[in-house]
Amino acid sequence: MIYIEGRFDTMISDIFMENVKSFISRGINEIIVNLDLVNFIDSRGIGSILVSLKWLKKCNGHLQICNVHEPAATLIKLTRLDRIVTTLESNDTSKLKTNAPLGELKNRC
Amino acid sequence: MIEIKYPLELQFIRQICQTTSEIAKIGLNQFIEHKGHTKFLQEIELMTGEACTNSIRHASNPNSGVLILRLILTQNHFEVVVLDQNPKFEFNDIGLPLFNKIPESGYGIHIIKSLADKVIYTRTGNWNRLHIIKRFSHFL
Numbered sequence: 001m002i003y004i005e006g007r008f009d010t011m012i013s014d015i016f017m018e019n020v021k022s023f024i025s026r027g028i029n030e031i032i033v034n035l036d037l038v039n040f041i042d043s044r045g046i047g048s049i050l051v052s053l054k055w056l057k058k059c060n061g062h063l064q065i066c067n068v069h070e071p072a073a074t075l076i077k078l079t080r081l082d083r084i085v086t087t088l089e090s091n092d093t094s095k096l097k098t099n100a101p102l103g104e105l106k107n108r109c
Numbered sequence: 110m111i112e113i114k115y116p117l118e119l120q121f122i123r124q125i126c127q128t129t130s131e132i133a134k135i136g137l138n139q140f141i142e143h144k145g146h147t148k149f150l151q152e153i154e155l156m157t158g159e160a161c162t163n164s165i166r167h168a169s170n171p172n173s174g175v176l177i178l179r180l181i182l183t184q185n186h187f188e189v190v191v192l193d194q195n196p197k198f199e200f201n202d203i204g205l206p207l208f209n210k211i212p213e214s215g216y217g218i219h220i221i222k223s224l225a226d227k228v229i230y231t232r233t234g235n236w237n238r239l240h241i242i243k244r245f246s247h248f249l
Contacts, residue, residue: 009123
């Protein structure tokens with residue numbers, strides 16, 4: 001699981017994608033992005049989620065997001081990310097698509 | 110009106126967003142009930158960030174150019190004006206993102222048009238001017 005805390009914007013999106021790359025390189029391809037502590041997100045943050053989703057799909061993995069509330073919710077709807085990425089209602093790992101183990105680390109961005 | 114000039118560097122986006130929010134907050138207490146502040150400020154901050162990010166990303170000469178941010182507070186609305194000297198673009202011809210192709214970028218104008226009450230693009234000389242207006246009435 002990757003936690004984003006604070007602003008998920010241009011400055012953080014590159015760090016986020018590096019984290020995703022790092023997970024993929026270690027064979028972890030089931031990622032949940034926890035947006036509970038996000039107090040600002042922009043289109044760059046959304047774009048980095050989409051880039052990561054495409055990377056994971058290439059290695060038969062999945063990306064899901066959880067704990068989506070305002071202000072992220074408005075932007076996710078505007079960009080239609082909610083139609084592309086599965087949104088978990090809460091931090092409920094039993095709703096993962098597969099039974100693959102979660103990543104070992106909780107990365108904070 | 111407050112006018113601030115910024116270098117064309119992405120590292121200033123956060124400062125631009127937060128400055129805009131703080132300036133808007135100063136005057137909002139007079140016009141919006143407190144519970145309406147948060148959403149209004151979030152949307153103002155987001156639109157400003159998207160507009161300025163576009164200016165910086167599309168700058169043809171970032172080393173010598175500037176971005177001018179103007180903030181105007183009135184009794185009825187808040188205005189954000191972003192000026193740059195990038196090449197002219199056809200703002201009104203920019204349509205919706207191609208959502209079915211899952212683009213990784215290109216959402217900025219769509220976000221601004223969706224959240225603003227009015228957006229006006231003009232070109233004067235070699236200056237682009239994007240004028241964003243957001244009314245308070247929805248948040249009263």
